[in-house]
Amino acid sequence: MPTPGVEALAKILELEQANGYGDVAVIGGLDAYLRRHLNIAEDRGISLFLTQVCPPDFRYADLTRNERRAWVRRVHQYLDEVSIGKQSPAGVPVVAGAEAIVKRPPAEVSSPIGAETISDGALDSPITVLNGVGSATAKRFAKLDVSTIRDLLYFFPRRHLDYGNKRMVSGLEAGSEQTLIATVWEARQVTLGNRPGTEAIVGDETGNVRVVWFNQPYLAKSLRTNSQIVLSGRVGFFKGQKVFESPEWEILGAEDLAHTGCLVPVYPLTEGLYHRSVRKLVRQVVLQWAPQVVDFLPREVRDHCSLMGLSEAIWQAHCPDNEQTKEEARRRLAFDELFVIQVGVFARRQEWQENRAVALRTDSDLLDRFKSSLPFTFTPSQQRVLEEILSDLGKSRPMCRLLQGEVGSGKTVIATTALLVAASNGYQGALMVPTEVLAEQHFNSISRLISRIGLPEGGDGILIMFPSLPPYPFTMALLTGSLSQGEKRRLQQLIRQGEVHLVIGTHALIQKGVEFKQLGLAVVDEQHRFGVLQRSALRQKGATPHVLVMTATPIPRTLALTIYGDLDLSVIDQLPPGRVEIETRWLGPRHREAAYAFIRQKITEGRQAFVVCPLVEESEAIEATAAVAEYQRLSQEVFPDLRLGLL
Structure with a gap:
């Protein structure tokens, strides 16, 4: 039976939660109340627990709203377990069916919010240290990339079933995601569109509805008549009738039906793992271990960005109080992912730009000749982007720039201009593309552009010379993996000697045997087909070449700065006359x-x-x-x- 002190504190915490954690639940504030009652708790275990969560330097008033929520939940959960006899006299949690969730309990140290603190390395212990997790279960989790306790903490649900917002059969709406708790009246194997599947009829007091699962005939044996089932998914129409189409489902027991007013996590599964057991294990791990995760973001950053604490975010991502806290948790965890990426890419950018590149001077006469030879005039957007690139090339700091533009926006002609500038300074340029077809297309289109200001000589399909263009003659070559060994050796020797000034090719450009004499500019087309290692390998072909990356993928600016955080961004946002703008839409x-x-x-x-x-x-x-x-x-x-x- 709960003591009067337990009931009083529980009611105060409930009032505090109802008032949005504003520290107004008790006159004088929660700090004063806790100090008065810290040493007079009727139960020694409760007194010990309160001492742990309220060390001498603890002040509830100093906590952020998210930290208050986490603290209140922890104390409330302890008091709930005391009231139903799940806590030992010493205040140590006892998990039903096991002496403790961890076979070797971590050392406990008090912290400002009462979390037991352990060495960070313990979070990287294999999940086999958890009670009930043997080698067979560990192998199943390994298929889901879960091997350690930390992996389990970050093994987030792919969705939540909103039991608190469930519908009755009569209230189901076609075209939207919704949850239904019903009784299975019938389930059988059927053929759905020439494929085996399962069809079930379920219902509640307001009516019945048909449920179908494609390619899952085995479900018919799992759906027992008169069993309670929760369905969550999209409701559609078929022949004028509402139908649940391949919804998430789970058989409910009495224990589940007692907790249908919350968001219930649904985790990815593999053969041998089941919703109920995975949910129970993850919940216990999060309760025990989430407070041990060190929050690497300083308080000032969290406050400035209105971010939830990391331990609280992990809890809310698994077992959210409501949709709002679920979204706050998602926002915090997404921030962490992007933050780590940004730190890495900016560090890589700083490291690269600590080197010195050759400053490439723009030959105004050559530039004017080339631009005037084109059958079109640069748009203001193209001119702006070109000036940004030429400005970078003129500096001794290596250029790292992303050129973004739709297909047909003029990226190739701008890259060609930059490559001509490199050649006119006596340096080599390289254009790397993902496929041989694209390499051949670029080789042909760029050679046609350059031939407008200088007649080509020779031309065997892989090597063209322009005697009238600097550095006299200007030579370009096509290097791909399908060339014969003899052709490759010939081109590699010319590149090594500096007699080829523009090389267009595929991954063959970064393979062993290709050495540039003086690589001044590297251009990478369609960056999404290349990893950082390939791009870095091309960079290393020169001392510190300037780098220009081109992409036609319509990336929002904020996302581009995340994916390509080590690159400056130039966008051609104006199409040449006669080009039809490409529409991009996102549909849910x-x-x-x-x-x-x-x-x-x-x-x-x-x-x-x-x-x-x-x-x-x-x-x-x-x-x-x-x-x-x-x-x-x-x-x-x-x-x-x-x-x-x-x-």
Whole structure:
């Protein structure tokens, strides 16, 4: 039975939570109340616990709102467990069914918010130190890239079931995600669009609804008649009737039904792991270990950016109080990811720019000749970007610049201008592209541009000379992996001797055997196809060359500064006359059907459509659409009457 002191403190904490953690739940503030009652608690365990969470330097009034929330939750949880007998007299948590969640408990040290503090290395202990996690279970988690306690803390749910916002059958709305708790009346294997699947009829006191799962005929055996089930997913229409389409599901027990007023995490699974056991394990680990995670962000940064504390963010990401705290946790964790990336890329940029590059002077006469030879006039946007690049080339600090522009915006002609500037200074230039087809296209298009100011001589498809252009003659070459060994050796020797001034190629440019005499400018096209290592390898072909990266991917400026944080950004935001602007739109899951209708309309008009997926095959560790599975789904369910191909 809870003592009067426990009940009083619990009610005060409930009032504090209801008032938004404003320290107004008790006259004089919570600090004064705790000091008065610290040494007179009826239970020795409670007194010890309060001493731990209220060390001499503790002041609730000094905590941020998020830190107050975390502190109140911890004390409230302890008091709840005291009231139902789950705490030992000494105040040490006892997990039901086990002496403790950890076989070797960490050393305890008091902290400002009462968290037991252990060495950071303990978080990197294998999950087999947890009770109930043997080698077989560890192997299953390893398939999900979870091997340590820290991995489990960051093993975030892919979604949450909102039991507190559940619908009745009569209130289901087609086209949106919703949760339903119902009774299974019938479940059987069926054929859905020439594929095996499961169909179930479930219902509540307001009616029944049909549920279908594609490619999962085995579910019929798991859905027992008269069992309680929670469904969460999209409701659609089929022949005028509402249908749950491949929803998340879980059989509920009495324990689950007692906690249906919260956001319940749904974790990625693999064979041998089940929702209930994974949820229980992760919850226990987060309760025990999240307070041990060191927050690397200073208080000043968190306050300035209105960020939740890291331990609290981990808890809220797994078991959020509501949608707002879930979003606050997501924002904090996303900030951490971007912050670490930014620190890395800025450090890499600073390290690179500590070196010195050659300052490349712009030959005004050559530049004017080239620009006047073009069949078009530079747009103001193109001219601005060109001036930014030429300004960088004229400095002894190596250029690191990203040139972003839609297809047809003029990136190639600007890169060609910069490469001509490098050659006119007696230095070599390199243009690296992801495929041989693109390399050949660039070689042909750039040679045509340059031939407008100087007649070419020779030309065997891989080597062209322009005798009238500096450094007299100006020579360009095409180097790809498909060349014969003899052709490769010939070009490699010319590049090494400095007799080739512009080399266009693929990864062959960064392979062993390719050595530049004086590489002044490296241009990388379609950066998203290259990793940092490939780009760095091309840089290392010269002492410290200037680097220009080109991309046609429409990246928002803030995202570009994150992905390419080590690069300055130039954007061609104005298309040449006659070019049609490319529209880019983001559609959420609820607009999927509209997108399919748009695709079908364009195909009817004789156009084509491409669906690009982040993965080729499905992965247990990565929650993303795989091309093979998506091809099967689209060809059988969405566009069975159209010709689809898998590339």
